[in-house]
Amino acid sequence: MANWIWYPGDFEIYHGMCQNFDREERGFFWPAYWHIADCRHHVVFHASCRLEKETAFRVTAKGIGHVLVKWEEKAPSWFPEGQPFYLEKKYTIGEWISCPAKEIGIDVVIGNRTGLPCIYVEGEVIRSGKNWTVTDFAAPEVPVGWNDMYVRAQQDPQIFEYTQELCRPVSTERVNGGVLYDFGRELTADTLIKINGEERPDQVTLCYGESRTEALDTQLCYLKQVLEIPGKKDSVPAGCASGPEREADCGASPFGRWESGQRYHTKLRAFRYIFVPEGENASLVTVEALYKYVDFPKRSSFSCSDGLINRIWEVADTTFRLASGIFFLDGVKRDRWIWSGDAYQSYFINQYLFFDKDICKRTILALRGNDPVTEHINTIVDYSMYWIISLENYYNMSGDLDFIRMVYPRMESLLRYCMEQTDGQGFIYGREGDWIYIDWAELDKEGILCAEQQLLARSYEAVASVRRLLGLDAEEFDVRKEALLKNIRQFFWDEEKGAFIDSYQSGRRNVTRHANIFAVLFGYADEAETESILHKVLLNEEVAAITTPYFKFYELEALAKLGRFEVVMDTLKSYWGGMLERGADTFWEEYKPEQPEEEQYGMYGDKYGKSLCHAWGASPIYLLGRYCMGVRPTGTAYETFAVEPQLELFDSFSCSFPVNEGTVWMDWKDGVLDVYTDKDGGVLKAAGKEYTLERGKHIVVKGR
Amino acid sequence: MANWIWYPGDFEIYHGMCQNFDREERGFFWPAYWHIADCRHHVVFHASCRLEKETAFRVTAKGIGHVLVKWEEKAPSWFPEGQPFYLEKKYTIGEWISCPAKEIGIDVVIGNRTGLPCIYVEGEVIRSGKNWTVTDFAAPEVPVGWNDMYVRAQQDPQIFEYTQELCRPVSTERVNGGVLYDFGRELTADTLIKINGEERPDQVTLCYGESRTEALDTQLCYLKQVLEIPGKKDSVPAGCASGPEREADCGASPFGRWESGQRYHTKLRAFRYIFVPEGENASLVTVEALYKYVDFPKRSSFSCSDGLINRIWEVADTTFRLASGIFFLDGVKRDRWIWSGDAYQSYFINQYLFFDKDICKRTILALRGNDPVTEHINTIVDYSMYWIISLENYYNMSGDLDFIRMVYPRMESLLRYCMEQTDGQGFIYGREGDWIYIDWAELDKEGILCAEQQLLARSYEAVASVRRLLGLDAEEFDVRKEALLKNIRQFFWDEEKGAFIDSYQSGRRNVTRHANIFAVLFGYADEAETESILHKVLLNEEVAAITTPYFKFYELEALAKLGRFEVVMDTLKSYWGGMLERGADTFWEEYKPEQPEEEQYGMYGDKYGKSLCHAWGASPIYLLGRYCMGVRPTGTAYETFAVEPQLELFDSFSCSFPVNEGTVWMDWKDGVLDVYTDKDGGVLKAAGKEYTLERGKHIVVKGR
Known part of the structure; x- marks a missing residue:
């Protein structure tokens, strides 16, 4: 068996760019607002082998180029004596190439201006795979990238192969003068429109909704598409792709010349409901969905005597599967971008659900892009540090040292990029354009923030630990970590409040849960401090409650770590159970129990801005597996x-x-x-x- | 009037990648073997304006994205007092957007995964142009890139607009069982194949030739294409573009469903002759050429009493025009790549023929690509230094300080990249993967090479001079230049030989013309040394003759500078005249007068490897204009x-x-x-x- 091969990391970077260009809002596109790395477009693959007998091979490629084969021959008389004489021959991509029974060298030069340069080499003896190397003309030769998905010449690594399932609406309802299709569950799907008979609607409007309310709101629904359906004789609009395969990037109609009974796809979107306001047109077409997903294995199961907890597990499973595609996404309707902080939590959840190493590697590589670092991952300082920490976690879960070795240079360069923005105390601060996020919460962000320092200390720890794995000296980072922890305690621990404060520079001595949670999770509080944090912060209702499942994750983990399982179980039931009571069939980006129902789908000042299927909502899986069931690696x-x-x-x-x-x-x-x-x-x-x-x-x- | 705008330098980098991917050899493609920069694929354009009255604008884009418009409004009651309240609205690309009579800010977010993100903004007041800025999310906002060619919404800056001229063969000859079409002159052209009647040839083979000999050599000609012509009912081959517009990258037939009388294009190639070996098929089709060129103005003219010199001028003009397209190329059949050393000479020739500043800027930007530097331009150490020097020359010719200011950071970073590979004497040496070229000649390249040091000194000079123009301190580079010149004299000047030697480390004290020519050209030899160089090297037949028009350029310039015009004129007549005697109608990449005719088209071990239309052959234009006619800027x-x-x-x-x-x-x-x-x-x-x-x-x- 052969593998398609490419420059290592570039498959992930290529698909990462596609992913980060995939956000849509009310008819316009919204590529992510940070620097998005691009794959190399021009590389040379290399292999050497000693052939025992004559053999042939053939190269299939995505891109243009040629093949060079080299072997030693008897030197002609004019050639300087004593030096080896090599014959080098050039061949085209696609032709069968015969090689003599000699030691041969193969170079395959490939350029692909618009996509991922990659090759597949087939033959009885010579085949592409992990023993090949590659160069991008800038850096030294490195082992190629490859994965288990692309193993046939007919495949195209530029196209991710989803598992597909045709879904029909479970109910069709006439409402508000139109037709509402309910698919019974949230899907990430192409929409299929079939014109039933000989009568052609001029246009079909599709209003998508994660909720019924959103789909019926034809003015404000987040995703909406107006398909103009040209007459039979009309030609394809210029500049737009047509036909059954895919909707054009330009957002235009997928219809070329329509044919009765033929299905047309529109691009992948996330929805449970589709509303067609023109009821008379809706009757001319059939609306179906082609659910596209990655069929991750069910590696875990959980059921217990408490039905609510069982339902929470199931909904968390559904939520997490939908948000796990080529990469760990934040949410499926919006943003569809790859966010490092969100992914960091997904790595933990994955460990208790799919145990899939490949999606971790894909996400890690896509997030990081290439050196040199030009800005923080997703522009967020904390998100760069989660990325660094995630490598140590990934190793602990997988033991995959090859991957760690390949990615380590980018781990160190990202940490050094962070270190460039530290002050005399070793504290990391935000520079212009940096986003200091931590959480959607009222943190006191004046000056230097405590939680960021704890992430930096944890990053030093992660790099030191990975260096030791690779047999490298780690003292520099051990020393930095210790010095930083000392300063964190000195500047941010408030004796009177018995807690870490957000900021010492503002003078406000504001206490939120966040830094105190990290202190417990990372083991950066001693026994007395921990005890104080538990009572004065975590169990103290006067300290503002966490409003996102994102930080609920860390809060409950900290409480579980301190043995307060009863609080964990109560919160699962009240907070996640609260979403279920509101009709959630996947978990949300944010949930404020006190929020009135008519506002519950809003966020960012947008009535339907909230993502109702958000990966970070799936943490009950981790909390149940890791803490309540107590399953964990010790080696x-x-x-x-x-x-x-x-x-x-x-x-x-x-x-x-x-x-x-x-x-x-x-x-x-x-x-x-x-x-x-x-x-x-x-x-x-x-x-x-x-x-x-x-x-x-x-x-x-x-x-x- | 509005301009299409893009990230500065990216138009050139985008087309540079296309250009460097354009080499073809016997049916396979050959992207250049160095790191080829790619344009940014994701940017935000920005403009601010104070509107006197309500107005509207519309954005056309290559790529996907959206438009954000922001202006200040009266704050609502809930908004904190004293702070400005901004309204921000999102719009789609392509819609007309109304703005109130206020101070407004516009952001246009554009992503284009596969090409150049660029926009055109039209409106009564709001229009895209040089007053807009752009960011790539990594570097601070900078003024946009634009040029005078793209000024209409219907244009696409991703497509370079050549002037086109339909050319028919001037003669058609039955020979060797086939038909030879002679277009009477070399062309860079799409081939047009028209099927005359209702009879369809199964295939048509085209053997291209810069020379008649090459076209008739159906086995070894450098460019050859076999067009399979499917029957009327056959569909387009999968994965290949079809139809009249362009040949697919995959090299397959441009024929989809053929129609009698319709013309089909195949991709741009350089040729004078096309031979169709199947005579019976040739009679079924008409072969024409669509000559594509940039219509540079004729800014100079020259004729004199010597007919041979006049013919040399004309052929040099033809050669140079063919090799000047989007960029200054080396040659038109092969490589079609942008080479810095070749371009450096083209800048000089251009100054006496087109005086076109835009092609200089395009070539300079495409060659350099982006920071950080990862290898030498074209992998050649000398070529990096020619690039540096060319900026000072370009300024002296054009006075275009805006361009110099924009490109200066890349000038300094490239020089510093060179400085990283200097030794204790300040001498630059080659590292692994570096090519120390200078010329196709038998230089003694053991150890450090004299000519490279002279180029480095000249580079220090150029950077110092540009820094002074920009009001920056230049002392560092002045000091380095003086120290280097002192060491060059100490280590490379050979008193006994009265000349600079190639290498002092080899101990061979080998003298070639190259370093001695540079010493004269750059003014790095004193009067006595110059006199010695003239007699002991330049006029000394025992020192190996230059065999490329490339270095003949510098040799004749040095001789002209020393007033030896009679040698210049004799060499023009014998060397360039010698090519004419061999039947050249454009000047060649290499010419060895003693070479037998049957070998004269060969180079690089390839019978037709030599480029017969090579830019560096056009130097007589410069030598005649700059020296014989003595026209030169003094300010x-x-x-x-x-x-x-x-x-x-x-x-x-x-x-x-x-x-x-x-x-x-x-x-x-x-x-x-x-x-x-x-x-x-x-x-x-x-x-x-x-x-x-x-x-x-x-x-x-x-x-x-």
Whole structure:
């Protein structure tokens, strides 16, 4: 088997650019507002091999170029004696090339101005794969990029191959003079329009909605499309692609010459409802959806005696699957961009749901782009640091040192970019154009912000740890981390408030949950400080509540880490359960329990600005798996792992979670816990005792 | 009038990539083997204006995006007092947008994954042009790029608009069982194939030739195309563009469904001859050429009493026009790449033929690409330095300080990149992957090469001079230049040989013409040294002769500078005249008078590897204009200029040359010189005297 190959990281950067160009709002496009890296457009692939017998190979390519084959021949008489004489021959892409039984070198020169230069080499002996190298003419030769998806000459790595499923509306309702189609669940889908008979509607208007309310709001719905349907004889509008394959970038109608009974696609959008206001036209067409998704495996399961928790798990699963495509996205209706802070949480959730390493790698590479760094990832200082930290986490989950080695130079250069904006205390500050985000919350952002410093310390730690993995000296970063932690405590710990304050420079001594949560999560508070944080901040209702599932994630993780599982369970039920009560069938970008229903879909000053299917809403999966069920690696890539279910939280449960390639199953019923795993290395902690888990054996523990 | 606008330099970089991807050899493509810069694909354009009355504007774009318009409004009651309240509205590309009579800000966000993001804004008041700014999200806002060619909404800056001329063969000859079409002169043209009647040839083979010999060599000709012509019902081959517009990149047939009488284009190629080996098929089609060129003005003229010199001038003019398109190319059949050393000579020739500033700017920007520098221009160390020097030359010719200011950061960064590879003596050396070229000649390239050091000294000089123009301190580079010149003399001047040697490290003390020519041209030899160089090198037949018109250029310029005009004239007649005797109708890449005719089209081990229309062959234009006719600027942009014809070289001549926007005319006949100019500032030196030239007045001088 051969693989399509490309410059390492460029497959992800290429699709990352497509992804970040994919946002749409009321008929216009909105490419992300930061520098978006582009793939290399011109590279040379190289392989050497010693052939035992004559053999042939053929190169298929996306791009233009040629093939050079080189081998040593007997030198002609005029050639200087003692020097090797090489024959070099040029061939075209696509032709079968014969090679003699010699040591040969192959170069494939490929340029692709508008896309990803990549090749597929097939032959009995000579095949493209990870043993090939590549150069972009600027940096030294490196091993190629490849993945398991592109293994046939007929494929095109520039086109991501989604699993597809044709979906018909589960209900069709005449309302407000039009027709409302309900697909029964949120989809990320191409819309298929079929003209039923010989009568042609001049136009068909599609109002999309994540909610019924949005779809019926023909003026303000976020995604709306007016399809002009030309007569049979009309030709394709100039400059626009036509036909069944895809809607043109220019947003024009996908209709060329229409044919009765033929289906036309419009581009992928996220929706549950489609409303066609012109009822008479709606009756001339059939509206269907071609759901496109990545079929990630179901590596975990969870059900318990509490129906609400079970429903939360299911909805979190649905939410997370929809928001996980080529990359971990923030939300599916909006922005469809790749955000580092959002992705950082998705890596954790993934570990307890798909355990898919490839989407992590794709997201990490697309987010980072190429050196040199010209601005923070997504323009956000904290998001650069989450990216750095995520590499250590990815290694701990996967043990994938090859990937870490490939990406390490970009990890260090990004950290050094951050270090350029530190002051005399080693504190990182925002420069013009930098966004200091942390959360949609009323933080006191005057001057230097505590939470950013904690992320910087954690970044030093991550780089130091990765350097040690690669056999590199880490002292510089260890020293920096210690000095920074000392200064964080000195400048931001407020004895009187018993908490970390947002800013010492403003003089306001404002306390929010965020920095205090990080102090607990990263282990940057001592025992007394932690105790103080728990009571004076986390359990203190006078400190403003978190309003996003994004930071709820960290807050609940901190509480779980401190053993306050009852608060975790209560919050799952009230906060996530609250969204369900409001009719959510996927979890939202933001949820404010006190917000009136008529405002609940709004955000950013836009009546339907809120994303109703947002990846960071899926954290219950992680919180349940990692803390309530206590499944976690204790060695790299789960070489050793622990299982520590909090039995007191449930009357009964039945669950399974991935432990890398293996799985651990737990059943708790009638006071009996049954744990089974197909992987060695586990330890069960239950009922105050520890048990060694052995592959293929049940451990049964009675009582709590 | 409005202009299309883009990120400055990106129009040139975009077309530069297209150009450097355009090389073709026997059916395969050959993108240039160096890092090729790509344009930005995602930018924001910005304008502010104070509107006196309500007005509207519309944006046309290449790419996707949207328009943001912002103005101040009366603050609503809930808004904090004292702060300005701005309304910001989003609009689609293509719609007419109304603005109130206020101070407004406009942002246009454009992404174009596969091409050049650019916009055209039309309106009564609001129009795109040089007063707009742009950002690429990485660097601060800068003034936009624009040019005079793209001024209508219907245009597309991604398509270069050539002047076109339909050319029919001047002769059609039955030979070798096929048909040879001779277009009478070399062309850069699309080939047009028309099927005459209802009979369809299955295929048509086109063998292109710059020479008759090449076209008739159906096995080895450099450019060859086999067009498969499908039957009427056949559909377009998958993945290939079809139809009358352009041949697909994949090199396949341009034929979709053919129609009798319809013309089909194949891509632009350079040729004088086309041979169709299948004579019976040739009779079914008509072969024509659509000559595509940039219609540069004829800003100069030259004719004299010597018919051979006149013919050399004409052929040089033809050669140079063919090789000057969007950019100054090396040659038109091969490589069609933009080479810095070749372009450097073209800038000089241009000054005496087109005086076109735009092609200089386009070539300079395309060659340089973007920061950071990752390798030498065209991988050649000397070519980086020619680029640096060319900026000072361009300023001296044009006085275009805006351009110099825009490009200066890239000038300094490229020089600093060179400085990174200097040793303790300040000598520049080649690193792995660097090509130390200088010329196709037997230089002693062991260790550090003298000619490279002279180019580095000249580069310091150019940067220092540009810095002074921009009001920046230049001492660093003055000091470096002086120190380097001292070391060049100490290490490379060989007293015994009375010449600069190639290498002091090899111990071979090899003398070639190259470094000695530079010493004279750059003024780096004192009077005694110069005298020695003249006799011991330049006029010494034992020192290997130059074999390329490329270095003949510099050699003759050095001789002209030393007043040895008779050698210049003799060489023009023997060397360039020698090519004419061999049947050249454009000047060649290389010419070795002793080479047998059957080898004369070969180079690089390829029987037809030599380019027969090569820009650097056109230097007689410069040598005649600059030296024999003595027309030269003495102040920036010809604010002052000198005219100093070498009357003794000619019985008579009649010529005109550009002096920036003006022209100077000279007639020499029967011992009387008549000089006329339409521009003030000139000085005539003739017959041992100086005369002030005044606009609109003839100066008549008698005798030599």
